[in-house]
Amino acid sequence: MATEVTDGPAAGDANGAAVEKTVTFTAVKPQLFVEYAKVSDAVAFYKSAFGAEEVNRITHPKRKADQELPLLLSVEIKLGSSSILVSDLSEDSTAPGKAVGSGVVFCLETEDIEAAVDQAVKAGAVAEGEISEGEGACCDRRVGKVKDPYGIVWSICTPAKKCVNVEA
Incomplete structure (x- = not known):
């Protein structure tokens, strides 16, 4: 959470102490x-x-x-x-960098990875490798990857499992 600190009585504290304002992102x-x-x-x-x-x-x-x-x-x-x-x-352009698709991977979650990868490929994406599963896959989930015609990589994953802490 971001915070903003303002000083002095104008900030709302009669004793002149710093008052912290919470900033909420929507x-x-x-x-x-x-x-x-x-x-x-x-x-x-x-x-x-x-x-x-x-x-x-x-x-x-x-x-x-x-x-x-x-x-x-x-x-x-x-x-x-x-x-x-x-x-x-x-x-x-106001882009901070002038490179297309650099350093970004978007992750889309779905239960039907095969259909999602097929749909993306039919629309013009290129499949990157096979759908992977288990410990070798991202976050221990099933994952397929496609690269869109604009150079962006999209990981298509099964939804994340809820982590449950079990004490022995």
């Missing part, structure tokens, strides 16, 4: 950058491959559809109960 929305001018294609892929739902679309306030630079800035999609922003990686 969501985490990862931002995924795709190759220049391919946001719409990527969103269509995520809808087809993973059943994503488009929540919001943001266009550039000063660009017109006939300009070279992209009109579309980002699209918010929903996968399950999570949201992801899909954004264009252009020269004037």
